[in-house]
Amino acid sequence: MATKIIAHRGASSKYPENTMFAYKQALKDGADAIELDIHLSRDKIPVVIHDETVDRTTDGYGFVKDYSVSELKKLSAGHWKGWKFRKAEIPTLEEVLEWIQPTPLHLVIELKNNLFPYKGMEEIMLELIDKYRMMERTIFSSFNHDSLLKIKRLNHNAETAPLYSKPIPDPVRYARSISASGLHPYYRITTEQLVRTLHKNGLKIRPYTVNSPHFMAILFRWGVDAVITDEPAQAAKLRKIKMK
Numbered sequence: 001m002a003t004k005i006i007a008h009r010g011a012s013s014k015y016p017e018n019t020m021f022a023y024k025q026a027l028k029d030g031a032d033a034i035e036l037d038i039h040l041s042r043d044k045i046p047v048v049i050h051d052e053t054v055d056r057t058t059d060g061y062g063f064v065k066d067y068s069v070s071e072l073k074k075l076s077a078g079h080w081k082g083w084k085f086r087k088a089e090i091p092t093l094e095e096v097l098e099w100i101q102p103t104p105l106h107l108v109i110e111l112k113n114n115l116f117p118y119k120g121m122e123e124i125m126l127e128l129i130d131k132y133r134m135m136e137r138t139i140f141s142s143f144n145h146d147s148l149l150k151i152k153r154l155n156h157n158a159e160t161a162p163l164y165s166k167p168i169p170d171p172v173r174y175a176r177s178i179s180a181s182g183l184h185p186y187y188r189i190t191t192e193q194l195v196r197t198l199h200k201n202g203l204k205i206r207p208y209t210v211n212s213p214h215f216m217a218i219l220f221r222w223g224v225d226a227v228i229t230d231e232p233a234q235a236a237k238l239r240k241i242k243m244k
């Protein structure tokens, strides 16, 4: 199976991350999936933005959790990346689902609930996934592994994969202990041995976030299931060359 390409926050190197600009570009670039990050607004709507605050990627300031969706919608989520993106809004998860549903893209949803627990986030999110019939095309990931276990308990068909940045002693046992079907390690701690061990045990591996062609080529050679990258166009080009 060829390695899949997951566009990290969309085609985020040149387009404003986690906006429709970046997702639409990822589709054009040949990505197989997009990765996005979710938080809950004050009115408990899942919204797509990376940080806990709106400071870095919008023209506002303060915590996402303190804004209602209609207040968040008034902010520009693209201006920081260039004038031509000034009309970009913070998408709701529902808006992205509506857009992605008729495309062939798969989805990786990262729950950003490791700092603020966002009570009820898993239930609210799963309801939307069901509404748009996206369960079979979605992987749930998070640095909050408890939340992934909760998702699995709420819906045993949900596919989960924990994110981690430091080597763990027995990755197979760990993945099984939280009923995950794969692991999403930081790419610099990914080894060929790890890829082999996980595959031998029926587990997937999708390292993040790899942008250098050098490391991408190595991961393609090792046969990882997917790479998570800010540069989907470059990854698609490289994959084509490797497959020749």
Ligand code: G3P
Residues within 6 Å of the ligand: 008, 035, 037, 050, 110, 141, 163, 184, 208, 209, 228
């Ligand atoms: O899904 C991998 C990656 O998104 C994890 O880190 O901080 O970019 O959300 P971060």
Ligand code: MG
Residues within 6 Å of the ligand: 035, 036, 037, 110
């Ligand atoms: Mg993420």
